[in-house]
Amino acid sequence: MTIDSDRTSGLILQALKARGAQTASVLAERLGVTAVAIRQHLDRLNGEGLVAHDDRRESVGRPKRYWRLTDKGHARFPDNHEGLTLEIIDAVRNVFGDAGLDRLIGEREARMRASYGAALSSGGSLADRLGRLAARRSAEGYMAEVERLADGSFRLTENHCPICAAARACQGFCRSELALFRALLGPEVSIEREEHILAGARRCAYRIAASEAN
Structure with a gap:
């Protein structure tokens, strides 16, 4: 894994911490990264147990997938001492x-x-x-x-x-x-x-x- 990849994953975790659950497309726009790249990072973070997703039906059509931090993901922002x-x-x-x-x-x-x-x-x-x-x-x-x-x-x-x-x-x-x-x-x-x-x-x-x- 490259330093840039680590940095992007860190930014994703920070964005989910600061803004709550978001779709991959919203994260991509917020971070200036392609949606394909964001989904790759999310899949890896999901495999590590740091993020999870919920599918929400908001209107006619396919449900939207919202990504959020898990308890393990929240633990990446620990209490001081x-x-x-x-x-x-x-x-x-x-x-x-x-x-x-x-x-x-x-x-x-x-x-x-x-x-x-x-x-x-x-x-x-x-x-x-x-x-x-x-x-x-x-x-x-x-x-x-x-x-x-x-x-x-x-x-x-x-x-x-x-x-x-x-x-x-x-x-x-x-x-x-x-x-x-x-x-x-x-x-x-x-x-x-x-x-x-x-x-x-x-x-x-x-x-x-x-x-x-x-």
Whole structure:
């Protein structure tokens, strides 16, 4: 297998991670590769257990084949230091109890608020601030992006969770991050989680809008 072949396979996995299930033709257009080449890569990745497909009938004619990551494919985007993180969480809980773990999460939130606050301190529109927030989150491995919705609100999407193992062990991390976003964006902005990886979604997504009172 060539380096270019490895690179294309990696890009396919990244595209499926970031955008969810897609057809071979959509992947080909997105990556600038022929559909024939994409199908060859998908067949190989399928053989390795990294991708799987579902056939969907969307209209008259043959069903369309949508490719998605398997659990093994998702595992190619691992948590940061998963084993060590779980050991530390378990140790803190054993020594200091749940109250001590809550204090640890609170300290992490306070530090993130100070760090993120500096990145967002230059002001600007809500779109500008969300763009900077997404860039910061992406730099930390969350594969974050922002889109403006038809009603003028925004959706902040995180296609990967680099602390997923920690969040599964203690959902206080998820509650803390939602509280962090609300504190950073201020009381004039409403933010609600619409999709949650821990609830079985492929991503975490937040709907964000200026509060009606403003």
